[in-house]
Amino acid sequence: MTTTPAGWYPDPYGSPLLRWWDGTQWTDATHAPEQEAGAPPQPQSQPQPQTQPQFQTQPQFQTQPQFQQAQSQQTQFQQPGGAWGPPNHTAQLPTPDFGAPRRQTPVWPWIVGGVAAVVVLALAIGGAVILLHDRAVPVVARPEITATAPQLDQTVPPQPEPQQSTPPLPQLPQPSGDRIQDPATGLSYAYPGDEWQVPESKNVNDPSDPRMPLWTSGCQMTSQANYDGRGGDWVGSVYTAEVPQLFPYSGPQSFGQLSQTLLLAYDPLFYGIQHERKVLRNEATTVSGKQGWVIEFEMDFTKVAEANGLKWKKEKGAIVLVDRGQNARPAMLYISVPDNLDQSVIKRVQDSLQSQ
Structure with a gap:
């Protein structure tokens, strides 16, 4: 496949920011789409490129997921060596096959997420128990149990609501004489x-x-x-x-x-x-x-x-x-x-x- 040039692209990891692709991998540099930003400062341990990469064709990728663009569905380019499109426009995103960002994912979101999942699961089970408790269920006959303590696990079916009695319809009288x-x-x-x-x-x-x-x-x-x-x-x-x-x-x-x-x-x-x-x-x-x-x-x-x-x-x-x-x-x-x-x-x- 062809090489995607360095530039700002929508963050493939789900944030609303743009992330810098240095031509070979994702970096930690990000900025908001509405802000103007040039190339991020290069780390001192990495040699500065002498010239910007030249390309003749639109970047090609193995997979091309489509992302919503701010003002246009068409990606615009200037001549090789220029910036991507008009301000606030984003180009097609390089796929994650180009590498992961150079950062270590903190552990605490996973811990918080796990706790939240446990809480949601507990609430769901509790809601199901309440729902089932409110439903009228058939009472299954149990064998007789001799015990001195009261049996607390027996389900008491809900009592039916008293129905309002409808007054009887009047009996129509038969003719008397004529x-x-x-x-x-x-x-x-x-x-x-x-x-x-x-x-x-x-x-x-x-x-x-x-x-x-x-x-x-x-x-x-x-x-x-x-x-x-x-x-x-x-x-x-x-x-x-x-x-x-x-x-x-x-x-x-x-x-x-x-x-x-x-x-x-x-x-x-x-x-x-x-x-x-x-x-x-x-x-x-x-x-x-x-x-x-x-x-x-x-x-x-x-x-x-x-x-x-x-x-x-x-x-x-x-x-x-x-x-x-x-x-x-x-x-x-x-x-x-x-x-x-x-x-x-x-x-x-x-x-x-x-x-x-």
């Missing part, structure tokens, strides 16, 4: 007929969703079984509940805004198929002499119904709010009936609605 009474809200209404069935509470209530009402009475009738090909049934619905705490309420004077908020919230939850919505009625009303509000609507599924062979095309419904006095959430009646069922149920139930 009416359904809801003792939770004080509402009662006409039972639509024997084709309408009272479902199990767990099948229509979802306590984990704060938007959803906790239905305390209701009945439904199937409009189309397995309408989606995945076991889903489309139904007509009549239900009552207290308006969820999630929705702001400041008294009967806010019924108009509350009714629209409920409709917008329940539209995507109850009618997940693409449709168009139209409000048919939105006004104040009274129920058993109490202030109330009614908003009636129509959902149009015609496009989806024709494309997918659904048995209904439109669905009408209503939300009726009833004041229950100071410090009480309002009661709500929700009705929704597709056009392949008897939609006169909507008017009959509304007209029969009473509040205690």
